[in-house]
Amino acid sequence: EVQLLGSGGGLVQPGGSLRLSCAASGFSISFYDMSWVRQAPGKGLEWVSAISRDGSGTTYADSVKGRFTISRDTSKNTLYLQMDSLRGEDTAVYYCAKVWRTWYFDHWGQGILVTVSS
């Protein structure tokens, strides 16, 4: 059974940093593209970042480019999102997602709450 277990969220001050993790089980992230999608409180879904199955390609939404970095550790079967220079508008639930049929999302993590506030 495919499972994605996210961790690493919490409260952080503006300008601070946080690293989100997403531990995958039931499949190997080495064989799949992966992505992060976020949802601000009471709002819709926003795609944030993606990484290719071989790890060689990454892409970002303009809203996070230069501040967020997506990466993975295949030995731990874990996806990461390093978030720097955080702003209030980054407050959201962050979902990791397994990509299917380039680029839909067929499995999602449970969501990780990130709150940026002083």
Place this chain on the structure above:
Amino acid sequence: EIELTQSPGTLSLSPGERATLSCRASQSVADYLAWYQQKPGQAPRLLIYDASNRATGIPARFSGSGSGTDFTLTISSLEPEDFAVYYCQHRSNWPLTFGGGTKVEIK
């Protein structure tokens, strides 16, 4: 960036009724469009991919149609568990974008 506009914002219907949700793209996305269902406190669930194909395990009452810029998600007869928010998403180019969502609520 391709904008996806969903309408209506809210759809008030009774169980057993037919729901018709719309998603319009600001430029052609061919058939590279998906629909997701999200219930409160839960992650989204993939329903339809490539405009008209049901994802694994999705009931036949859900169907999708359209191509280019105009797409429709139809729920033929609403079950109690179908009351939720529905989002469309394209994969035509970067950045991937989602529509703003349609809430299907109990009338």
